Amino acid sequence: MKNPFKFGTIVEDEFFTDRTAELRFIEHKLNSENHVILISPRRFGKSSLVMKAVKTSKRPFIMLNLQKVVSVQDLAGNLLKEVFKLYRWEKVKHQLNHFRIVPTITTSPMGDGIDVMFQPASNGVVELEDAMKTLEKVSSPEKRLVVILDEFQEIMSIGKGLDKQLRAIMQLQHNINYILLGSQESMMTEIFERKKSPFYHFGTLMRLGKIPFDDFHAYIVERLAPVVGTDSESAAADILSITDCHPYYTQQLASQVWELAHYEHVHEGIVDIAVERLSDIHDLDFERLWIGLNKMDRRVMQALCSMTPNLPSITQPTSTIYSTVNRLMKKGYVIKNGTYAIEDPFFKRWIIKNRL
Numbered sequence: 001m002k003n004p005f006k007f008g009t010i011v012e013d014e015f016f017t018d019r020t021a022e023l024r025f026i027e028h029k030l031n032s033e034n035h036v037i038l039i040s041p042r043r044f045g046k047s048s049l050v051m052k053a054v055k056t057s058k059r060p061f062i063m064l065n066l067q068k069v070v071s072v073q074d075l076a077g078n079l080l081k082e083v084f085k086l087y088r089w090e091k092v093k094h095q096l097n098h099f100r101i102v103p104t105i106t107t108s109p110m111g112d113g114i115d116v117m118f119q120p121a122s123n124g125v126v127e128l129e130d131a132m133k134t135l136e137k138v139s140s141p142e143k144r145l146v147v148i149l150d151e152f153q154e155i156m157s158i159g160k161g162l163d164k165q166l167r168a169i170m171q172l173q174h175n176i177n178y179i180l181l182g183s184q185e186s187m188m189t190e191i192f193e194r195k196k197s198p199f200y201h202f203g204t205l206m207r208l209g210k211i212p213f214d215d216f217h218a219y220i221v222e223r224l225a226p227v228v229g230t231d232s233e234s235a236a237a238d239i240l241s242i243t244d245c246h247p248y249y250t251q252q253l254a255s256q257v258w259e260l261a262h263y264e265h266v267h268e269g270i271v272d273i274a275v276e277r278l279s280d281i282h283d284l285d286f287e288r289l290w291i292g293l294n295k296m297d298r299r300v301m302q303a304l305c306s307m308t309p310n311l312p313s314i315t316q317p318t319s320t321i322y323s324t325v326n327r328l329m330k331k332g333y334v335i336k337n338g339t340y341a342i343e344d345p346f347f348k349r350w351i352i353k354n355r356l
């Protein structure tokens with residue numbers, strides 16, 4: 001029997017649950033000339049959702065994570081690389097004739113087979129313009145290309161004025177739907193909601209939440225039942241109360257519970273034992289994270305481990321507490337979903353056990 005839970009990479013098919021309204025929403029946008037901006041904390045399921053939506057739409061798409069891009073030239077090169085991967089070389093090679101600066105293209109049988117590079121000589125403006133024009137040219141009104149840019153907030157650090165430059169090109173395109181994803185809430189809001197930003201109201205903004213309890217509960221029960229039996233209802237409820245319905249951690253914990261039941265025939269206190277295991281497995285990572293935090297960070301993290309939903313009374317000025325919380329949110333240790341909470345339930349368990 002195969003473990004029916006999956007975590008860490010994009011989930012599809014039998015591993016994917018819920019998100020019906022979100023899928024419909026993206027589908028509608030793709031059937032128009034509009035764009036989608038999708039924001040959520042890390043590992044809430046942005047990539048999985050978008051992949052499912054574009055695959056269902058049967059439209060050609062390219063996906064690029066801007067965290068992997070180091071310069072404007074590199075962005076131009078990577079966009080072209082994705083185009084060359086998607087369309088047949090014969091269909092797109094003549095596009096290169098129009099390039100004012102011609103990239104070096106290398107092919108190799110290893111990896112994904114093709115590499116496109118521009119010499120890092122200029123500021124990359126011309127290269128990016130030509131690459132973006134190619135996107136529009138290879139696309140067609142009947143089968144418009146979908147361009148997904150992940151961790152979009154990175155444009156602010158890839159090149160000075162890149163936001164302005166990109167926006168100027170994008171607004172002239174008609175055959176492309178952009179889906180722009182980001183996990184840095186404050187930077188994404190700044191890019192799309194600040195009136196002076198070039199991307200102000202560029203598309204419809206959607207915030208992805210956690211998966212609703214009822215749906216996730218049914219999903220877990222169905223998969224745990226063959227190994228956990230009649231206790232699977234309460235085990236699923238325990239799992240969700242610990243992970244607070246966070247998609248990634250829920251799948252991780254459910255996967256651990258399934259293994260304990262299937263391979264070790266554990267019954268009594270199975271969810272607690274699974275949490276213990278996971279926080280022990282990550283002991284070294286947590287230790288390292290903890291060492292990297294300053295005193296004030298640690299106090300806030302400790303405070304967030306206590307049961308009170310709001311930030312408890314740390315004897316510090318409120319402004320200091322909130323700037324600490326904001327820093328911790330930027331680093332991804334704390335998330336805000338109504339109230340502030342420690343992002344990783346196993347790190348939380350580790351802090352309670354070792355540092356309180």
Ligand SMILES: Nc1ncnc2c1ncn2[C@@H]1O[C@H](COP(=O)(O)OP(=O)(O)OP(=O)(O)O)[C@@H](O)[C@H]1O
Nearest residue numbers: 007008009017042043044045046047048247248251
């Ligand atoms: N619809 C879903 N149904 C079930 N599990 C899901 C779903 N969406 C996400 N998950 C769980 O969350 C994990 C992370 O999903 P995904 O990589 O899509 O999130 P992300 O927001 O793109 O993450 P990142 O911030 O790392 O890019 C998946 O591996 C899976 O375990």
Ligand SMILES: [Mg+2]
Nearest residue numbers: 046047048150
């Ligand atoms: Mg992702």
